[in-house]
Amino acid sequence: MQSYTPAKIALRVVIYSLLVFGIAEAVQLDAIFPLEDALFGEISRTELLQETILFGLFVFYLALGYNHKPVQPVSNLVALFLLIGFIREFNFLMSWWFWPALLVLLTAVWLVWRDFKKLKSATREFFSQPASAWFFAGILTTYVFSRLMGRSKFWLELYDENNYRMAKAATEEGLELMGDLLLLISAIEFALAFWNKKRKFNS
Secondary structure, X not given: OHHXXXXXXXXXXXXHHHHHXXXXXXXXXXXXXXXXXXXXXXXXXXXXXXXXXXXXXXXXXXXXXXXXXXXXXXXXHHHHHHHHHHHHOOOOOOXXXXXXXXXXXXXXXXXXXXXXXXXXXXXXXXHOOOHHHHHHHHHHHHHHHHHHHOOHHHHHOOOXXXXXXXXXXXXXXXXXXXXXXXXXXXXXXXXXXXXHHHHHHHO
16 A cells, blocks of 8 residues: 555654654643643643644544545544544533533434444444554554543642642643544544545546
8 A cells, every 4th residue: 555655654763753743742831841830630631622623623623524434424424533532631621521422422413323234334433443553553542541640649649739730641641632633643543544445446
């Protein structure tokens, strides 16, 4: 496959490494020059990047399904899942965040019902792409590993009760941002894969 020539792999390594460096610098800047009094609070570069990436991914997966109908039933569900994550990020601004998130969830349930007969083939098409490995890695990092690493019980084994919160917040938010970046990389890889498919089909 032309997408995986040595030169293109090397280019990916360089670009994705720069993205990882960028988010690491953002986390470090939050530690050195916080945007508010509380380190790694809701108003931080780390949080803003998370929100930007999640919303961008929501738009991307809607567009992916619109332009590539065979995967639309799955890409729509992925988009709505990420939209719920985006809404959840604003729980500090709106105590009623649960209700719009519930509306999105109900929309997803309706889409499952509407597209049920197409889901099997769409799932096969979507997850047969190598980009799905990045997608799974991002989901596990953001929604599983970062939460496990954010458990207070673990940090109290390393720090006393008065000092553990900063390290806990930095680690949890940094891992969450890393997972979001993996999801962004998966979106880039999906875009390249389906663009190559479309180009071959049209040639």
